[in-house]
Amino acid sequence: MDLGGISAYLVSFAIMAGIFAVFCLGLNIQWGYTGLFNIGIAGFFCVGAYVSALITTPKPTGPYAHYVQQAFGLNLPFLFGLLGAALVCGLVAFFIGIPTLRLKEDYLAIATIGIAETFRLVFNNEHWLANGPRGLMGLPQPLQGLVDPRHYNYIYLLVVLAVVLGIYLLIERAIRSPWGRVLRAIREDEISASMCGKNVSHFKMQSLVFGSMVIGMGGALYAHYTKAISPDVFSPLYGTFLIWVMLMAGGSGNNRGAVVGAYLVWGIWIGTKFLTDFLLPYTLKARAPYIRFLLIGILLEIILIYRPQGLVGEEKRVSRWID
């Protein structure tokens, strides 16, 4: 492999891991800081990706419309897609929060699984909405035409890193504010928090909506990177489980941990691909992804038992005014 090939590979690695870092940051708001058990990340990932796709593509016309059906197509720039994805995901989170947030955390978990499965079913079966199982293709990319298309990924890496950095700074700021301290108080002890006069379910709702908006933006970033989306991408394994392992490995309750975990576990995930490509006989190649997911599952169990705080662990310091 020549040097250009290697650097192109590293760039695509950094983009994908960066997109997963966005998911981890969103989940970290919910789980790391508030203790909300969202195991339907794939649902918000899916909605974010599809909303952005529908906003940024034109509605097919002429003979093309026979092959691609979509409910609407606004043909707006990427930024609108990103914001639209965040808005719709926030709205979905709001509706899922209403029946579940006043109950025990398990109910939210089950309901988020339900919402993820339901969205996958809807996008698979409702052809008029977004072309059913064939999905949408040819999504536009931001700042296209600025450089040679062969080197476009460098631009996209900058876009992804800018989003990661922006969200990171925003969450850091929010979490060190009084608002962030209430979230942590709720996570540690809900009853004490409510006895201090904090409306626990309102704060939980804000955290759920905020985190889901971030996850939705991650979905939009994913869609415009791969340029093609179909419902089978948003499986519970790829869209939810991998992200959980990343956050747990990096360290929940720590935004740096969330980003580090995303890059680390994405590295392991890609690394196991080389491993299975190299080790497995030809006849077993088709089942290699299962072996890779099995290893990731075992990794999670080991982390949960032996290092639940993750690699980085939570910072005890909650305010920059306290030493």
Add this chain to the structure above:
Amino acid sequence: MVELFIYGIVLGGIIALGAVGLTLVYGILRFANFAHGDLMSAGAYISLFLMSVLFSGMGIPDSNFAPLSIGWRMVLAFPLSMLAVGGVAIAMDRILYRKLRHKNSPAVMLAMSALGASFIIRMIILILWGADYRFYRPGVLRPALSLPLGVKIRPDQLLILSVVTVLVILLHLFLQKTKMGKAMRATADNMELARVSGIDTERIILWTWGIGGALAAAGGILYGIDVQVHPGMGWNFLLPLFAAAILGTIGNVYGALVGGFVIGVAQQVSTAFLMPTYKPAVAFLIMIGILLIRPQGIFGGK
């Protein structure tokens, strides 16, 4: 419609077998076992292994008891798979959950561990058998009997209903008549009180997993007999199982039975209006409805 209702009862019986285990585990160990659906898959696939590899190697005949689609191989595989999955559930507790319990990890960590375990089980199934749909006995004719009111029902479905009935009666007798069953109900009611009364709660936990796993296996195999076996079946059952357990009040075994039948009937009847692939979404919507109106379930006091 009557036909869909009866098919719903059959599906509901299968869901009920899973939901009973789920609710028992929830009642005694206080965490949501997201691996319960995949224990059903595990049962279905262990049976498939026993029938297609072990028993065929031992020369046990493959013929079926017409008009049923099952034969001696299934009669042997059924109880053995139940035992095996009970063992798998106990092993999972020993390897994973007990360690977390002894570290006083919060219940959410156990639930997450269970989620991880569910993916591990599914991946093992996918590695060993691949992603294909499989029949226990491919190519066998499965004629339907015609009942009054234009209802067509396969003998297999009648068999499933009777197996569910027998298992439910056995479970009822176990919980009401045996010392272990009574201790189990006491533990579900109040674990601290049970412990100070001299009940060995670790043994209760062992039995809970054994029974929950065995019933899940039974549900999975019966689904395999009724429809097909495939690696995603357990995950698809997860929402109906939780919907049934929540509907019947979490921790309440009899509630879970009722909930299972309600969800099964609702799922089947919905296919008259919706695509059958939406079945998990139907269970989900019912669950959201219960959470909005009566989150403690039909048998829960306030």
